[in-house]
Amino acid sequence: MQEVQPLFEQAGLPQALIYTFTFVLGLMIGSFLNVCISRLPREKPEERSIVTPRSHCPKCNAPIVWYDNIPLLSYLLLAGKCRNCKAKISAVYPAVELLTGLLLFACAATFGDSFVALKWAIFSCVLVVLIFTDMFDRILPDPVNYFGLATGLLLAFFFAPADSAAGWLAAKLFAYPPPMPVLSFVDALFGAALGGGLLWLVGEVYLKWRGREGMGFGDVKMMAMVGVFFGPLRTFLTILVGSLLGSVLGLLFILLRRKDSDYELPFGTFLGIAALLVIFFGTPVVDWYLRVSGIR
Numbered sequence: 140m141q142e143v144q145p146l147f148e149q150a151g152l153p154q155a156l157i158y159t160f161t162f163v164l165g166l167m168i169g170s171f172l173n174v175c176i177s178r179l180p181r182e183k184p185e186e187r188s189i190v191t192p193r194s195h196c197p198k199c200n201a202p203i204v205w206y207d208n209i210p211l212l213s214y215l216l217l218a219g220k221c222r223n224c225k226a227k228i229s230a231v232y233p234a235v236e237l238l239t240g241l242l243l244f245a246c247a248a249t250f251g252d253s254f255v256a257l258k259w260a261i262f263s264c265v266l267v268v269l270i271f272t273d274m275f276d277r278i279l280p281d282p283v284n285y286f287g288l289a290t291g292l293l294l295a296f297f298f299a300p301a302d303s304a305a306g307w308l309a310a311k312l313f314a315y316p317p318p319m320p321v322l323s324f325v326d327a328l329f330g331a332a333l334g335g336g337l338l339w340l341v342g343e344v345y346l347k348w349r350g351r352e353g354m355g356f357g358d359v360k361m362m363a364m365v366g367v368f369f370g371p372l373r374t375f376l377t378i379l380v381g382s383l384l385g386s387v388l389g390l391l392f393i394l395l396r397r398k399d400s401d402y403e404l405p406f407g408t409f410l411g412i413a414a415l416l417v418i419f420f421g422t423p424v425v426d427w428y429l430r431v432s433g434i435r
């Protein structure tokens with residue numbers, strides 16, 4: 140493992156200040172993620188821009204002034220209503236902001252004030268967008284998946300692999316293991332191949348079995364992206380946890396809503412939630428598996 144660089148510690152900032160800063164930064168990023176979540180899945184390409192136009196009320200079209208656009212606070216101060224027309228503002232907006240704030244805080248608290256925390260923070264943000272676009276629109280937007288894929292591959296050069304798969308293989312194959320960036324990059328590729336490949340396979344089997352498409356190609360791209368950040372072991376764990384979540388919650392949902400079995404579940408949402416869980420709780424599970432299986 141490479142040395143963790145304590146960025147803020149060098150600057151002599153107290154821990155509480157760093158955590159507060161990360162949380163507030165998370166709220167603001169969450170505000171931007173809201174824009175991505177509501178605009179990227181739209182049908183008309185000209186409506187998908189995440190830069191223009193400025194935010195406006197979906198009901199009365201009044202532009203939202205800056206002081207009504209403060210993450211979390213504005214929603215509370217306006218009691219969840221548009222200042223102009225009093226239409227109800229969806230509680231999803233503050234929920235996404237709060238979730239992103241908490242996730243960034245959790246990254247800082249779990250991984251320390253280091254570049255490693257930054258990697259998992261970026262990944263968390265990508266997952267938040269995918270979780271909600273799939274939940275509301277059954278869409279995992281290409282730009283989000285491609286952004287994650289490219290960023291994950293680039294970051295692989297700078298970080299030790301999350302996974303030991305490539306290192307394990309290299310130790311078997313070569314007398315002198317390749318340098319860390321190479322191992323890390325190969326590990327990311329392994330993860331992408333496993334994640335994308337497995338989801339593609341499941342989709343093909345489902346297609347043969349039910350005679351129709353059960354999964355979009357978006358899930359395949361999403362899991363390839365997840366694989367780039369995680370490497371193969373945690374990617375497999377993500378698919379396992381995501382399928383379990385999907386089965387349990389899906390069954391519950393069908394029972395409660397009495398929907399027929401053709402109801403399309405947001406599998407991407409479950410995979411996204413699973414990936415978030417694996418970021419913070421995956422390490423003990425992977426370590427346990429490696430010990431029990433005798434690999435480590």
Ligand SMILES: [Zn+2]
Pocket residue numbers: 196197198199200201221222223224225226
């Ligand atoms: Zn309004």
